Amino acid sequence: MRTATIFHLDLDAFFVSVERLLDPSLEDKPVIVGGNPLGRGVVAACSYEAREFGLHSAMPIRKAYRLCPHGVYVRGHGEEYVRYSRLVRGVMEEFAPVVEQASIDEFYMDFTGCEKMYGSFLELATRLQREVWRRFSLPCSVGVAGNKTVAKICSDFNKPRGVTYAPPGTERLFLERLPLEDMPGVGKKFLPELRRRGFFRVGDVARSSVEYFAAAFGKAGVDLWEKANGEGSTALTVERERKSVSKEHTFGEDVADRETLEETLFGETAKVCRKLRDKRLRASGVTLKLRYADFKTITRSTKIPPTADDREIFETARALLRKAYDRRVAIRLIGVGTTGLAPDTGQAELFETERERRRRLLEAIDEVRGKYGFEAIDLGRYESRRERR
Amino acid sequence: MTKMRIGAAGWSYEDWVGAFYPKRESKSFDWLSYYSQYLDTAEVNASYYAYLSPKVAEGWLRKTEGIDEFRFTAKLHQDFTHRRRYGREEIEKTRAVFDVLRDGGKFGGALAQFPYSFAFDEAASAHVRRLAEDFENIPLFVEPRHASWRRDEARELVRGLGAPPCAADQPALGEAIPFAPEAVGGKLYVRLHGRNRAAWGRSVADLAARRRGEKPTSDRDPNERYDYLYSPGELGEIAEEIKSALDGVKTAYVIFNNHPGGQALANAFEMIALLEDRARVDMPETIKHRFERLRKIA
Numbered sequence: 001m002r003t004a005t006i007f008h009l010d011l012d013a014f015f016v017s018v019e020r021l022l023d024p025s026l027e028d029k030p031v032i033v034g035g036n037p038l039g040r041g042v043v044a045a046c047s048y049e050a051r052e053f054g055l056h057s058a059m060p061i062r063k064a065y066r067l068c069p070h071g072v073y074v075r076g077h078g079e080e081y082v083r084y085s086r087l088v089r090g091v092m093e094e095f096a097p098v099v100e101q102a103s104i105d106e107f108y109m110d111f112t113g114c115e116k117m118y119g120s121f122l123e124l125a126t127r128l129q130r131e132v133w134r135r136f137s138l139p140c141s142v143g144v145a146g147n148k149t150v151a152k153i154c155s156d157f158n159k160p161r162g163v164t165y166a167p168p169g170t171e172r173l174f175l176e177r178l179p180l181e182d183m184p185g186v187g188k189k190f191l192p193e194l195r196r197r198g199f200f201r202v203g204d205v206a207r208s209s210v211e212y213f214a215a216a217f218g219k220a221g222v223d224l225w226e227k228a229n230g231e232g233s234t235a236l237t238v239e240r241e242r243k244s245v246s247k248e249h250t251f252g253e254d255v256a257d258r259e260t261l262e263e264t265l266f267g268e269t270a271k272v273c274r275k276l277r278d279k280r281l282r283a284s285g286v287t288l289k290l291r292y293a294d295f296k297t298i299t300r301s302t303k304i305p306p307t308a309d310d311r312e313i314f315e316t317a318r319a320l321l322r323k324a325y326d327r328r329v330a331i332r333l334i335g336v337g338t339t340g341l342a343p344d345t346g347q348a349e350l351f352e353t354e355r356e357r358r359r360r361l362l363e364a365i366d367e368v369r370g371k372y373g374f375e376a377i378d379l380g381r382y383e384s385r386r387e388r389r
Numbered sequence: 390m391t392k393m394r395i396g397a398a399g400w401s402y403e404d405w406v407g408a409f410y411p412k413r414e415s416k417s418f419d420w421l422s423y424y425s426q427y428l429d430t431a432e433v434n435a436s437y438y439a440y441l442s443p444k445v446a447e448g449w450l451r452k453t454e455g456i457d458e459f460r461f462t463a464k465l466h467q468d469f470t471h472r473r474r475y476g477r478e479e480i481e482k483t484r485a486v487f488d489v490l491r492d493g494g495k496f497g498g499a500l501a502q503f504p505y506s507f508a509f510d511e512a513a514s515a516h517v518r519r520l521a522e523d524f525e526n527i528p529l530f531v532e533p534r535h536a537s538w539r540r541d542e543a544r545e546l547v548r549g550l551g552a553p554p555c556a557a558d559q560p561a562l563g564e565a566i567p568f569a570p571e572a573v574g575g576k577l578y579v580r581l582h583g584r585n586r587a588a589w590g591r592s593v594a595d596l597a598a599r600r601r602g603e604k605p606t607s608d609r610d611p612n613e614r615y616d617y618l619y620s621p622g623e624l625g626e627i628a629e630e631i632k633s634a635l636d637g638v639k640t641a642y643v644i645f646n647n648h649p650g651g652q653a654l655a656n657a658f659e660m661i662a663l664l665e666d667r668a669r670v671d672m673p674e675t676i677k678h679r680f681e682r683l684r685k686i687a
Contacts, residue, residue, distance in 0.1 A: 021621045024685050083622035303567035305536045
């Protein structure tokens with residue numbers, strides 16, 4: 001079995017880092033994001049300087065204020081966080097074949113099988129970290145391991161600005177001496193119970209038997225025992241929320257022929273648009289994804305007036321393809337995504353009689369496809385190709 | 390390697406004194422000379438309102454003397470783009486100014502900025518074609534604002550004329566064209582108007598009222614809609630979009646039009662850091678003082 005290589009990139013004190021980009025006078029000060037210090041909210045994030053006073057996220061903000069009255073309390077800029085999160089994700093996507101965004105400031109990447117391309121994983125991790133800093137002045141920590149759990153523990157191991165690699169086979173050794181509270185899933189309730197039974201370090205759990213943990217703690221116990229032994233999932237969840245509708249196609253054999261690429265793109269676009277219309281959504285962004293034979297992956301995006309029209313989205317995606325496909329390397333995968341989704345209000349707009357007519361036509365087509373299958377109608381693009389066959 | 394030309398739309402703004410230009414100036418102090426010490430590109434907007442004398446352009450050359458790298462781009466007079474009624478005389482007058490700049494080696498090109506109402510149709514495409522003929526040998530950039538110009542036929546027309554379409558960032562209202570930088574003939578032109586959505590909406594409403602022959606609801610400062618400072622994240626996103634369009638581009642113009650209070654300049658310096666990958670950007674003390682954020686790159 002091939003050993004998996006999973007990266008976990010975690011932006012250090014992300015909200016605080018962004019606040020400091022907006023207002024550099026916050027540098028080196030204890031900064032607390034979460035609003036009015038006398039209000040009822042909780043700490044959304046705090047700087048490392050604030051953590052020295054015992055503050056941590058999710059702490060009631062009034063308590064934080066008692067511990068650190070001289071801190072700088074800011075309400076936060078949600079929109080900016082989302083923006084930077086997207087930008088960082090873009091960097092990850094340039095490097096990694098698969099990216100899972102676990103939260104606004106955490107990303108998993110699957111680099112399995114990429115060792116030849118990137119050489120040392122430790123170097124790659126440093127490079128990613130440098131790239132995020134160079135482009136956006138955001139500090140982050142990266143963990144590399146054979147699965148998600150250990151990768152996450154690694155990224156947490158040496159924060160901030162840390163890079164930690166647990167090569168295959170060393171996971172147990174790496175985890176052994178860590179205190180149990182460093183394990184994901186070991187919270188306020190679980191920890192005292194473990195301690196009462198004499199478990200303090202991860203190694204204590206690993207050396208115990210799985211049967212004991214199953215009997216004592218049920219499923220949570222088995223999970224913990226497995227994690228302590230360096231096991232964990234390697235499956236990345238792509239697209240946590242429906243913020244986009246996309247389809248992609250991996251070719252059986254790599255393709256360099258532009259016509260085939262455009263045809264495939266057309267087919268994938270039609271599926272995406274069908275889905276958009278099914279969900280009564282319109283998209284205002286189109287993303288093209290290309291993976292070259294050498295696994296380099298690029299994405300190109302552009303904005304459009306909101307639509308779910310095959311032709312408009314295809315023309316946009318094709319323009320992106322024509323502009324982007326400039327390497328003389330064959331393509332392994334092509335995909336099209338739509339973003340900026342908003343409900344289709346169905347209102348006919350000014351200057352839009354033609355679009356409106358097409359929208360109704362496309363709805364009719366979807367109905368036919370619903371009855372007779374997707375291939376029943378294909379808007380006349382496959383024709384020329386089929387005749388030649 | 391792309392030459393990035395990052396600057397502002399105009400340099401004569403009273404409210405830049407203190408924010409960019411020093412407060413206590415001597416008699417010989419000149420805004421353009423000072424501007425050209427820090428930025429290598431300026432877009433001339435005055436040419437949109439009036440036919441300038443070639444003497445004025447000669448003055449610009451003198452004021453930027455010794456800075457060979459400096460370039461001017463100039464907006465075409467509204468007769469060409471908004472009224473769309475002009476003849477030989479108007480062409481000659483316009484060319485005379487361009488010629489001075491070109492002979493001085495400092496002409497970047499002309500910008501034809503069309504109104505929002507200028508939708509793509511046969512008449513519009515004929516007009517753009519004629520304009521390109523009338524200004525043959527002049528590098529022309531075309532800025533349509535109606536989304537219909539995103540259609541394939543429209544883009545092919547503009548590409549066929551060798552005139553790079555100018556991508557404008559502004560609040561997304563109605564059928565305004567979305568921001569999508571696109572290079573033609575190795576050139577790229579981007580204009581950033583700010584995202585003051587509320588003021589932009591009000592100004593569109595006022596314009597519509599004036600068209601109907603009614604009085605606008607209030608007499609607001611028409612510059613209000615450009616009153617905007619891009620956030621670092623917004624600039625990061627714009628920079629990424631520009632970078633993704635830079636393949637084969639020799640010169641890329643990035644012009645900030647959010648001029649009130651010198652915000653255009655603050656954003657221009659930040660953009661230089663982002664697009665030229667620079668940790669430090671040379672800028673005057675005044676602006677560092679006004680925009681704290683700039684200290685990170687100053």
